[in-house]
Amino acid sequence: MIKFTSTEYNNPDKHFVAVKAEFDVEGNIMPISLTYNDVEYEVDRITDIRPAASLKSGGAGIRYTCYVAGKKTYLFLEDTRWFFEICE
Numbered sequence: 152m153i154k155f156t157s158t159e160y161n162n163p164d165k166h167f168v169a170v171k172a173e174f175d176v177e178g179n180i181m182p183i184s185l186t187y188n189d190v191e192y193e194v195d196r197i198t199d200i201r202p203a204a205s206l207k208s209g210g211a212g213i214r215y216t217c218y219v220a221g222k223k224t225y226l227f228l229e230d231t232r233w234f235f236e237i238c239e
Contacts, residue, residue: 165208170233182215182226185235192219208236
């Protein structure tokens, strides 16, 4: 039996969230909303999508630069998990 162990560390800037997203016929993923602390927030707009590393939180994946509740936010899709960090 294979046992996987987590190598993640507890980073206060890395917030894992549930995301509702739309998929188009070409396979593009567009996040619609995210749920954090049992509150659902709508993604107001997306201004950029690119592969990128998260220098603040650690990790890498597809970075969505978006506005959530009026604040610029980086939303990352890292493998199969979503996390966000607030831009400052």
